[in-house]
Amino acid sequence: MTIRLRLAVEIDLPAVGRLHHRSRAAAYAHLVDPSSFAARGPDMLVAYWVERHRWEQDTHRMTLAVDGDELIGFSYIGPSETDGAAELYAIHLDPSRVGSGVGRLLMVDALANLPAYGEPRAVLWVLEGNTVARRFYEKGGWVEDGVRRADELNDQPVTHLRYSHPL
Template identity: 65%
Template sequence: MTVLLRPAQDSDPAPVGALHHRSRAAAYAGLLDPATFAGRGPEMLAEWWTERWRWERETHRMTVAEQDGELIGFSYIGPSETPGAAELYALHVDPAWVGTGIGRQLMIKALGDLPRYQADRAVLWVLEGNKVARRFYESGGWQPDGATRVAPVNDTPLPQLRYTHPLG
């Protein structure tokens, strides 16, 4: 299987939003009422990513994974509010491609790109109840650092854990 990892282009944020919607709906199925996704369809996330990319494209980096021209995953990195850290803000894979190694490729690429932010470590936030994602990150060398927060996902407050990974 040949997968192309490439920097995002201006045409990518809308399809990224649609993929993000599919990924969240699958990954958070046991954590959120599925009805919360109905009012926040792929169009809403497409608009959100398009707007975010417009404002952050100079300071953040989006990498997309595609096979035969089909978008199958993406990652999004940038500077962090956490002192001394850069952040992996998003890593999502189309549910049909979960378990194929695409996520691992995107994580390795992100870890290779994060040092550009001149930080000693990388951080990310993961839903406390998302055991699959937690195992995935832990197998990639990420560890919880003890920081927690409660943040809304589809207007539902959910506990999150911060993970960290050394850079360089």
């Protein structure tokens, strides 16, 4: 396994959307009705990333983890709505790569690039019930800071917890 990190370009976005769909379906199946992911197939996330990239390509950074020509993960960082913070919006992996160290590479890379946004800390949001992700971020030095928000995932109620990391 030879993992390489590189910046995403527009042609990568369909693969990003498909990977994002697989990642969410695997990671969140115990938190919401698993059939809700089938109802919202990968094409929805492909369209989401194509549109989001169009509006945020100058202010946000998507880093891909690739093994040869295979996309195996990505991270997404940018400015935050949280005052005094930049944000790690996402780290998603192909489900077969969870626990392989690829997520750690993406997190280290994100933490190295977040200071470019000129803020003293970074924040991220994680689903309260996603204990695997919470442990992953805590091992990386992120700390739950007590802020919660009610949200929806596939039209089902969930709670997000905010984590912070000094930059």
